[in-house]
Amino acid sequence: MFLNKLEFSQNFRSILQQAGQIPPLPETARSLLRLRNNPDANLDQLTELIEQDPGLSIFIMKYARMSVFGYGNRIHSVHHAISLVIGFDTALNLSMSIVSSGCLKMPNHGVLSRGRIWNQTLECAILCRELCQVSSNNQMINRDLMYLGGLFHNFGYFLFAHLYPREFAYLNDLISRYPKQDIRSIQMQVFGITHDTIGMYLIKSWNLPEEIATTVAEQHFPDYSGKHAGYVKLIAVANRLLRNHSNTDGCPYLETSVLLESLGINETEAIITTEKVRNCRSEITLLAEELAA
Incomplete structure (x- = not known):
């Protein structure tokens, strides 16, 4: 039997906060x-x-x-x-x-397979890095730190699967059954904790840069205005662009064009840069499959 949402969330957070519990x-x-x-x-x-x-x-x-x-x-x-x-x-x-x-042990099947997570991760990280190149405000974001943030932004899924394989399998099944429902919303409704929060604890435990922890924790909230807000906005923009402007983060009222303007990125340049990454999708998929093997 699964724990109820509140008990599961409390247990998970307790583990995340204990020294030595995270690999x-x-x-x-x-x-x-x-x-x-x-x-x-x-x-x-x-x-x-x-x-x-x-x-x-x-x-x-x-x-x-x-x-x-x-x-x-x-x-x-x-x-x-x-x-x-x-x-x-x-x-x-x-x-x-x-x-x-x-x-971090993770299965390689379903919507949240290791291969699919790596595929999305590599695409996002590469696009983040490329968008930094065309930003007129590139002094606000370190390109290499942004790339690192893109690479680690999905690691919460890895830790979830590693610590709670049975519950993660259930999440994987739910997402397969309800493909139109927001993945983060499913996590919150069923488990009371989400991959971004889990990932943030992991990044802090591993003593990775503060910018990465903020990017991972706030990635779904591009209206975030605290320290390192530029990193948060850019990763949200990258994920939106890769999903054909489909807004699946927590700020549907924030237009992608507004976010691009705040980052000093021309919308036409952003589209061209995204297409450049899309043209490499078959290669990225092969690389992701290798990482999942």
Whole structure:
């Protein structure tokens, strides 16, 4: 028998607030985080760390071969993938998210399968990074932190599945049965807690940057006006654009055009940038399937 909503929510929050209940970052992820926080870190150190994991090495090279970058099969090493194509920060952030997810068990079936979550995650993170490039207010948002926020914004689903596999399976089934109902609303109605709140606790437990914790916690509320509001607005915009302007966040009264204007992003530029990411969907899907394997 499932606990009732109030009991489940209270139990879940209690676990999230207890030291030692959330799985710690894997050692490789901790090494990557230390490298990220080291102002003297260099490309050779990052390459060496990534190459310790053959699967991660292959993934980084495949990512760099995506058509959006234009290098294709000319990328034959991790060093080239980072130095010529994706850059130090993007490679480090992508590697850290992949390695971190490995400690969280999650099924690979249903609407909330591991593959589908990674698919949406990669699309959103890539679009967030690209939108930063065309923003006239890019001083308010660090492009690489925004990309990291995009990569981690769905991790609440991973932790939910890891800690409560039976309840997560039920959520997965409910979403399959009611595809037109907002996913977050289903979580709140049935469990009294949502993936964004769960993800926020995870990010804080792992001592990731404050900007990431705020992005994850407030991602469905682009009217948020506190510290790091730009990150929250941008991830909401990215998710709306990827859903053909379908507004599934908590602010239906806020037009996407208004959010874009506040971010200094021209609407036409946003549409062009989104199409650029959409054109890579088949490649992103293959990458997501690899991460779910």
